[in-house]
Amino acid sequence: MKDSEKIITLNHGSGGKISHDLISGLFLKYFNNKILNRLSDSAVIDSFEEKLSFTTDAFVVEPIFFPGGNIGKLAVCGTVNDLAVSGAVPKYLSASFIIEEGFSITDLEKIIKSIAEEASMAGVAIVTGDTKVVPKGKCDKIFISTSGIGFLKKEFENIGLATKVKTGDKLVVNGTLGDHAIAILASRESLKFETEILSDCSSLNHLIQKSLTVCPHITFMRDITRGGLTTIAVELASMIKKGIMLNEADIPVKEGVQAVCEIFGFDPLILANEGKVLMAVPPEYAGSVLENLRNDPLGQDAAIIGEFTDDHPGKVVLKTIAGGKRLVDMPAGVQLPRIC
Amino acid sequence: MKDSEKIITLNHGSGGKISHDLISGLFLKYFNNKILNRLSDSAVIDSFEEKLSFTTDAFVVEPIFFPGGNIGKLAVCGTVNDLAVSGAVPKYLSASFIIEEGFSITDLEKIIKSIAEEASMAGVAIVTGDTKVVPKGKCDKIFISTSGIGFLKKEFENIGLATKVKTGDKLVVNGTLGDHAIAILASRESLKFETEILSDCSSLNHLIQKSLTVCPHITFMRDITRGGLTTIAVELASMIKKGIMLNEADIPVKEGVQAVCEIFGFDPLILANEGKVLMAVPPEYAGSVLENLRNDPLGQDAAIIGEFTDDHPGKVVLKTIAGGKRLVDMPAGVQLPRIC
Numbered sequence: 001m002k003d004s005e006k007i008i009t010l011n012h013g014s015g016g017k018i019s020h021d022l023i024s025g026l027f028l029k030y031f032n033n034k035i036l037n038r039l040s041d042s043a044v045i046d047s048f049e050e051k052l053s054f055t056t057d058a059f060v061v062e063p064i065f066f067p068g069g070n071i072g073k074l075a076v077c078g079t080v081n082d083l084a085v086s087g088a089v090p091k092y093l094s095a096s097f098i099i100e101e102g103f104s105i106t107d108l109e110k111i112i113k114s115i116a117e118e119a120s121m122a123g124v125a126i127v128t129g130d131t132k133v134v135p136k137g138k139c140d141k142i143f144i145s146t147s148g149i150g151f152l153k154k155e156f157e158n159i160g161l162a163t164k165v166k167t168g169d170k171l172v173v174n175g176t177l178g179d180h181a182i183a184i185l186a187s188r189e190s191l192k193f194e195t196e197i198l199s200d201c202s203s204l205n206h207l208i209q210k211s212l213t214v215c216p217h218i219t220f221m222r223d224i225t226r227g228g229l230t231t232i233a234v235e236l237a238s239m240i241k242k243g244i245m246l247n248e249a250d251i252p253v254k255e256g257v258q259a260v261c262e263i264f265g266f267d268p269l270i271l272a273n274e275g276k277v278l279m280a281v282p283p284e285y286a287g288s289v290l291e292n293l294r295n296d297p298l299g300q301d302a303a304i305i306g307e308f309t310d311d312h313p314g315k316v317v318l319k320t321i322a323g324g325k326r327l328v329d330m331p332a333g334v335q336l337p338r339i340c
Numbered sequence: 341m342k343d344s345e346k347i348i349t350l351n352h353g354s355g356g357k358i359s360h361d362l363i364s365g366l367f368l369k370y371f372n373n374k375i376l377n378r379l380s381d382s383a384v385i386d387s388f389e390e391k392l393s394f395t396t397d398a399f400v401v402e403p404i405f406f407p408g409g410n411i412g413k414l415a416v417c418g419t420v421n422d423l424a425v426s427g428a429v430p431k432y433l434s435a436s437f438i439i440e441e442g443f444s445i446t447d448l449e450k451i452i453k454s455i456a457e458e459a460s461m462a463g464v465a466i467v468t469g470d471t472k473v474v475p476k477g478k479c480d481k482i483f484i485s486t487s488g489i490g491f492l493k494k495e496f497e498n499i500g501l502a503t504k505v506k507t508g509d510k511l512v513v514n515g516t517l518g519d520h521a522i523a524i525l526a527s528r529e530s531l532k533f534e535t536e537i538l539s540d541c542s543s544l545n546h547l548i549q550k551s552l553t554v555c556p557h558i559t560f561m562r563d564i565t566r567g568g569l570t571t572i573a574v575e576l577a578s579m580i581k582k583g584i585m586l587n588e589a590d591i592p593v594k595e596g597v598q599a600v601c602e603i604f605g606f607d608p609l610i611l612a613n614e615g616k617v618l619m620a621v622p623p624e625y626a627g628s629v630l631e632n633l634r635n636d637p638l639g640q641d642a643a644i645i646g647e648f649t650d651d652h653p654g655k656v657v658l659k660t661i662a663g664g665k666r667l668v669d670m671p672a673g674v675q676l677p678r679i680c
Contacts, residue, residue, distance in 0.1 A: 006444070006445035006446065007441075007442050007443060007444055007445060009441060009442075009473070012439070012471065012473045052392075052489070054432060054434060054467060054468055054487075054489060055434070055468050056434035056435070056436045056468055056469060056470055056485070056487055057436060057470045058436040058437065058438050058470050058471075058472045058485060059472075060438055060472045060474050060478075060479075062478075092394060094394060094395070094396035094487050095396070096396045096397060096398040096485045096487075097398065098398050098400055098438070098479075098483055098485075099352070101347075101349060102347050102349075103347060104346070104347055105346035105347060106346065127394060128394055128395050128396055129396060130396055130397045130398050130485075131352065131398075132398045132399075132400045132483075132678075132680075133349070133352050133677070134400050134480065134677075134678060135677060135678070137477075138400075138402075138479065138480040138678075139400075139438075139478065139479045139480065139483070140474065140478040140479065143438055143472075143479070143483065145396070145398060145436045145438075145470075145485035145487075147394075147396055147434050147436075147485075147487035149392070149394060149489065337473070337474070337475060338472075338474060338475070338478075340472075
């Protein structure tokens with residue numbers, strides 16, 4: 001295909017391999033600078049006594065209201081979590097809205113109210129914003145972009161880069177995987193469950209701050225969103241050239257989520273979450289970090305799901321429930337578009 | 341009309357009265373905080389030794405390529421200018437993209453390249469970003485949201501609030517009004533001119549920094565975008581409860597722009613600009629500020645266009661070329677949708 005014939009596909013927004021190629025091939029090529037090149041979710045900016053963390057995300061989720069949240073709540077959680085996993089205390093958010101002509105102001109108010117409530121819960125202020133309206137048919141209801149600033153202690157500035165991870169460090173998640181994606185799918189397909197599956201959409205900053213207080217030795221954190229656990233694990237292994245072994249039996253997945261995955265042929269490990277964090281913790285601290293997580297409503301189902309190895313450096317191996325081992329790779333494209 | 345029947349109209353995004361009502365009635369109601377309530381284009385954030393300025397804007401301009409710029413260049417200029425008029429030195433930008441499935445990657449590359457070039461010219465770095473893709477028909481080609489952080493000296497922190505403006509202060513603009521809006525209109529309508537009208541889309545931060553160096557006594561600055569000169573003048577008069585007198589004869593408007601305005605029945609004073617700043621300057625400094633502006637390529641057509649009065653406090657009066665005087669008011673809605 002000639003360069004001039006290349007078009008954007010849904011896969012470019014998937015968070016998988018094709019997204020990565022677009023970002024490195026195009027964005028990094030032009031925007032090339034030390035801060036961006038870290039390719040962490042937040043920009044860490046030298047400033048005065050402390051560091052600043054600065055991040056942005058666009059939210060285009062469909063449907064805009066879903067079990068467990070809506071696009072407004074999501075737009076706060078997503079940006080708060082990006083700041084929190086950088087080690088920062090999230091402080092200030094901006095919100096910019098692109099709204100379709102004809103959109104219900106009642107719905108807009110619900111969204112705005114939800115943004116305000118979630119921001120208050122997370123302890124951040126929405127300090128600046130913008131609103132654009134486009135003619136009917138030129139966007140789908142409402143899109144929201146949020147940016148955030150957080151204050152970051154110097155000791156945590158490289159936590160997103162995993163520079164301190166050692167072989168034997170444990171991988172910990174704060175709960176079940178795939179809830180958000182399945183909640184979205186269920187509302188699109190009007191699936192009915194015995195127990196409704198809610199999106200896990202939530203601001204993790206307080207949980208993360210508590211974890212860093214209990215254990216300042218956490219060596220890596222990343223929120224598990226588009227692309228799921230697999231994508232992050234593969235990125236992480238390849239970034240620090242260590243092996244990762246994941247134990248399928250230890251990875252928490254809700255029964256309902258597992259059931260839907262079997263019906264649709266989805267892999268819960270590549271499904272999106274909006275309230276999950278992956279942490280790397282030195283083995284001697286893993287127990288206390290886990291206990292601390294489980295004492296929080298957002299970490300009740302926390303689990304140790306794997307560890308870093310010297311074997312197969314740069315690769316991720318899954319020890320399956322059946323007892324086998326298989327190499328896992330980043331999904332090439334998108335399982336579910338417009339998940340966030 | 342019942343509340344539940346209210347819908348978003350293009351006027352809600354116009355920057356005029358209806359936008360203002362939406363923002364105060366909905367956004368401020370929920371997001372209520374001291375920083376946001378300033379309703380300045382940038383959030384001024386207490387931090388360490390200096391202040392931070394933080395701003396965001398969504399860009400949905402149509403067409404995405406227009407004479408004098410494109411949506412990428414615009415997305416940098418708009419945010420840089422919001423920071424610059426707050427008195428800050430713009431430093432870091434985020435960029436989040438919402439792209440329609442099927443969008444040309446060649447066009448995306450042109451846009452990205454243009455963002456990089458304009459950022460480099462303005463001396464800012466794009467330090468973080470995000471990309472979402474929505475299915476064909478769910479947005480119109482590409483939307484970009486940029487946020488920016490700038491560093492702000494304490495002495496300038498209230499420049500956007502005009503707290504130091506005194507009666508007799510002069511109003512200065514750095515050039516002709518309406519160029520951006522007419523360039524957009526011309527490309528939509530395929531109008532041909534003897535001399536093509538280019539958008540004035542440009543980063544004003546260096547020009548503004550030079551002005552603040554020549555005259556740290558500048559008492560107000562705002563970039564003149566959606567809603568045009570009239571909207572800003574009316575907001576300003578009402579904010580500080582002083583009168584403003586504008587001299588139509590002194591307001592620079594290109595002949596071609598004037599001609600198009602006459603044909604379409606537009607008022608150049610409410611047309612959008614993307615490279616224009618309105619400054620308030622004590623009369624004793626107005627001459628040197630004007631000279632300094634005129635020595636810069638972005639200020640060649642700078643002019644003193646009016647002054648603050650004790651008469652008609654809170655109102656804006658235009659002394660017309662014909663010699664009459666008339667009260668001007670904020671436009672209620674939108675002249676041209678998707679201008680930025």
